[in-house]
Amino acid sequence: MKRRMLMAVPLIFGGLLPIAACSQALGIPAVDRPAGEADHWPGADEQLEGLDAGSVRLLFSQGSADYFAVASADQLTACLYKFEEDSSQGSVGGCGATGGSDVIVEVSTPKTKMMLVRSGADTAELEQAGWMRIHENIVVF
Template identity: 90%
Template sequence: MTSADQLTACLYKFGENSSPGSIGGCGATGGFDVIVEVSTPKTNMMLVRSGADTAELEQAGWMRIHENIVVS
């Protein structure tokens, strides 16, 4: 999701039973390809800008599952 002014974007993962296991974060949308990275012992995910070059991340084992989301 993005803020109304499009300057901040957030990425959240919700647990199967609502709040237990839920995690997320927000970051600024300008400048860098990676907006926010969220990590737990079992989950690693990044929100990336549209058109971001994720080839290097994918070579390191990350998988692009959406135009703006990569996971490992």
């Protein structure tokens, strides 16, 4: 009987390890929390092609701008989108690999410069260069 109990414990923990490792690899805690009312995707459904619509999370709102994160089902890709109510361009965004780099994706247009960064990312050099961390996962210029 003891032998079976000891065998079951590694199987239980072994089953949970890939889930925890995947979540940590993403580096965006908001994606791990349950979706709320504010987490409704404001863009076109086509923008979510290849991504997990259930992972859409509103990260930050500032003035008329809302910043959303979304990830792929395997959490190997994460995206940052900025939607502005008063903008004719609708949204600006981009996606990048969630590997080991602190910066997941940098989006740069004539009017918007932003980065999606992993939680705990060292952004001191970016901030010295004029970037500002507005959320634990968002840096803007």
